[in-house]
Amino acid sequence: MLKLQKVDVAYGGIRAVRHLDLEVFPGELVSLIGANGAGKSTTLRAICGLVPLAGGSIEYQGVSLAGKPSYTLVRQGLVMVPEGRGIFPQLTIEENLLMGAYSRSDAAAVAKETQAVYAMFPRLAERRRQTAGTLSGGEQQMLAMGRAILSKPELLLLDEPTMGLAPIMVEKIFEVIRGIAAQGVTILLIEQNAKLALELSQRGYVMESGEVILQGPSIQLLHDPKVRAAYLGE
Ligand code: ATP
Numbered sequence: 001m002l003k004l005q006k007v008d009v010a011y012g013g014i015r016a017v018r019h020l021d022l023e024v025f026p027g028e029l030v031s032l033i034g035a036n037g038a039g040k041s042t043t044l045r046a047i048c049g050l051v052p053l054a055g056g057s058i059e060y061q062g063v064s065l066a067g068k069p070s071y072t073l074v075r076q077g078l079v080m081v082p083e084g085r086g087i088f089p090q091l092t093i094e095e096n097l098l099m100g101a102y103s104r105s106d107a108a109a110v111a112k113e114t115q116a117v118y119a120m121f122p123r124l125a126e127r128r129r130q131t132a133g134t135l136s137g138g139e140q141q142m143l144a145m146g147r148a149i150l151s152k153p154e155l156l157l158l159d160e161p162t163m164g165l166a167p168i169m170v171e172k173i174f175e176v177i178r179g180i181a182a183q184g185v186t187i188l189l190i191e192q193n194a195k196l197a198l199e200l201s202q203r204g205y206v207m208e209s210g211e212v213i214l215q216g217p218s219i220q221l222l223h224d225p226k227v228r229a230a231y232l233g234e
Pocket of ligand 1: 034035
């Protein structure tokens, strides 16, 4: 579904991503883990066309993404929930959710799915007329994910969805990710919380200094001595 081959990204003279090969197959939940500054967010930005490639190629559903403007990707089912969530703080929760569906014309289905999102996140339902800027960090993350669901993603890119959240909220967000995956949505999950990400995903990639240093079934990575020492605090 998604194929990165020898992807290079540079900011000025600094190579943030080098020769990155990464593949996500339909229906998979794949995690990309690594320390701060490893190049995870840059990889997601490259997939969405938000930073130019200095080399390599990216294919989505068998077609190159080169030259495709970012705003056209949502319509093709490629949806990102960015780090920091990217919600609109002055708009209400309901308005934020509807922004996710702006490119859709099937109003009846959107209304039905909005109700399903509210059922998934009762906190958002209670606060639907409140401005989104007044939500807690965890609630904003739920809103960002609800909005992404309303974009009808086929491939969902999640950039550190649990960053800065309390443990109980982290668990809730992981539960939601599991639920979205169970509906058949393919997911690429970027996380610093390596243990939870590897427990949730089927396969994983480990990045260090812009490169993939390890990859494989998540269960194998969870037992890898290097991963255990560097990312699982053991
Ligand atoms: P984090 O978990 O801290 O977000 P990350 O793995 O997502 O880390 P990136 O944000 O992709 O890492 O950063 C990779 C490297 O690129 C870092 O050295 C960072 O300083 C650099 N970098 C990121 N964005 C920019 C930018 N806009 N301009 C210059 N350098 C950047």
